[in-house]
Amino acid sequence: MGKVYISSLETPFAEKLAALFEKDGYKICTVPEPGIEYFIDVTDEEVPGDDRKAGEGIDADAAAEAYRKNVCEPLARLSEALPGMVGRKRICFLNSVKSSINLSTETSGYGHNMSRAALNLILVLSKNGLAEKGYTFRLFDPLAGTVPPGLAAHSAMGYFTRDRFADDEWDGLGRNDELNLVVRDALGRELPW
Amino acid sequence: MVVNPEGKGGSVPARTALVTGADRGFGLFAARELAQRGWLVFAGRVLENYDLLDRLAAEYPLVRPLRLDVSKTDDIMRAGEEIAHVSGRLDVLFSNAALMGGPGASTLGGEEPIDFGALERDFRVNSMAGILLVDRLLPLLEKGEMKRLHFTSSEISSLRLMTRTGSMRYAMTKTALNLGVRMLFNDLRPRGYTFRLYQPGGMNQVLPDGSYMRKTKAVDPAESAACAVAQLLADRVDEDRLALIDYHGRELSF
Numbered sequence: 001m002g003k004v005y006i007s008s009l010e011t012p013f014a015e016k017l018a019a020l021f022e023k024d025g026y027k028i029c030t031v032p033e034p035g036i037e038y039f040i041d042v043t044d045e046e047v048p049g050d051d052r053k054a055g056e057g058i059d060a061d062a063a064a065e066a067y068r069k070n071v072c073e074p075l076a077r078l079s080e081a082l083p084g085m086v087g088r089k090r091i092c093f094l095n096s097v098k099s100s101i102n103l104s105t106e107t108s109g110y111g112h113n114m115s116r117a118a119l120n121l122i123l124v125l126s127k128n129g130l131a132e133k134g135y136t137f138r139l140f141d142p143l144a145g146t147v148p149p150g151l152a153a154h155s156a157m158g159y160f161t162r163d164r165f166a167d168d169e170w171d172g173l174g175r176n177d178e179l180n181l182v183v184r185d186a187l188g189r190e191l192p193w
Numbered sequence: 194m195v196v197n198p199e200g201k202g203g204s205v206p207a208r209t210a211l212v213t214g215a216d217r218g219f220g221l222f223a224a225r226e227l228a229q230r231g232w233l234v235f236a237g238r239v240l241e242n243y244d245l246l247d248r249l250a251a252e253y254p255l256v257r258p259l260r261l262d263v264s265k266t267d268d269i270m271r272a273g274e275e276i277a278h279v280s281g282r283l284d285v286l287f288s289n290a291a292l293m294g295g296p297g298a299s300t301l302g303g304e305e306p307i308d309f310g311a312l313e314r315d316f317r318v319n320s321m322a323g324i325l326l327v328d329r330l331l332p333l334l335e336k337g338e339m340k341r342l343h344f345t346s347s348e349i350s351s352l353r354l355m356t357r358t359g360s361m362r363y364a365m366t367k368t369a370l371n372l373g374v375r376m377l378f379n380d381l382r383p384r385g386y387t388f389r390l391y392q393p394g395g396m397n398q399v400l401p402d403g404s405y406m407r408k409t410k411a412v413d414p415a416e417s418a419a420c421a422v423a424q425l426l427a428d429r430v431d432e433d434r435l436a437l438i439d440y441h442g443r444e445l446s447f
Contacts, residue, residue, distance in 0.1 A: 055331040072309045101371045101447040107380040117372035118365040126301040129358030193352035
């Protein structure tokens with residue numbers, strides 16, 4: 001079986017997800033290396049000081065640090081892994097309703113939430129370019145704090161490993177759901193951007 | 194204290210705006226549109242090689258240029274002090290300053306490694322600065338009568354409409370901005386603030402001598418600014434929903 005990269009095993013969700021892949025015979029690595037079939041980044045970093053509302057003295061440096069942690073560092077790891085990926089070449093990230101421009105109800109945590117909205121765009125745009133090279137993408141909200149991590153891991157496992165619909169026979173529409181990147185949560189709901 | 198900008202007495206400007214990125218093009222023309230309507234306009238500048246704003250201020254004394262690098266908190270605070278001294282309030286924030294392009298690769302899987310320094314710099318300027326402006330200038334906005342916040346966004350911020358490949362840098366900053374504006378909206382709309390999130394169109398670049406570098410299918414920045422200011426000043430029937438609206442008045446998906 002192939003290799004699964006998981007950026008960190010420090011959360012219960014990541015630990016349980018790794019266990020599910022191992023049960024299916026995959027080797028887990030936490031450093032990018034050649035031969036990875038699934039690249040799974042579980043980063044969701046909050047930074048001290050990035051917790052203020054408008055008028056409370058929003059900390060630009062804390063917001064920039066949140067951007068480095070949630071966007072730059074994961075992208076650097078992905079850039080390293082990308083050329084050596086094999087098989088499904090599936091790239092999976094976590095996100096949440098906090099990054100949804102349509103649905104967010106947040107009023108603080110600007111750096112964290114804006115970074116993760118940026119990440120959504122980066123993955124949609126990159127998917128457009130990398131799909132023709134065989135890369136596929138998933139965005140998943142584990143609903144941390146609402147859904148138990150074990151249940152969320154099972155949900156993620158199904159979402160990450162299952163292929164998505166594409167027309168088997170040409171019907172003139174050329175439909176391929178792999179090209180339609182969305183965030184799905186642990187209950188299977190699709191979040192609007 | 195509200196004073197005549199020339200300090201000679203006479204009519205007092207009805208309302209006060211701050212326009213960032215007013216050195217040239219869209220921001221410059223937005224400042225002109227407001228001044229033509231009798232607004233006192235503080236116009237932020239950062240480009241050393243453009244004097245178009247000086248020329249505008251010579252023509253319209255209601256335009257007051259000030260040095261404002263929106264990524265620098267000290268610059269924002271100094272601008273706030275000047276606005277407080279001259280006007281005592283701010284009715285409209287027109288957050289427009291942005292970096293567009295420049296060196297530094299930002300394509301995932303591209304031939305050149307991603308320039309993460311450039312990525313962070315553009316996030317600070319294009320995404321966070323608009324939020325910081327509101328954060329630091331909120332006491333002045335609280336004293337304003339209109340409490341209206343404009344943010345210049347872009348159609349390439351739209352996740353739904355994104356068909357581009359390659360360079361991610363500018364697009365991701367505007368998506369992040371949209372989310373930041375949503376958060377401001379969540380917080381400040383209940384306090385009476387109204388929001389404009391504007392897609393100005395791909396525009397002809399204005400050169401230091403005021404001439405245009407014309408691009409195919411580009412929008413005239415003066416025309417787009419006129420549309421933006423018209424949308425800015427007109428009340429909407431749907432102020433309780435945040436919408437990204439273009440220069441034709443059409444709404445875009447996020």
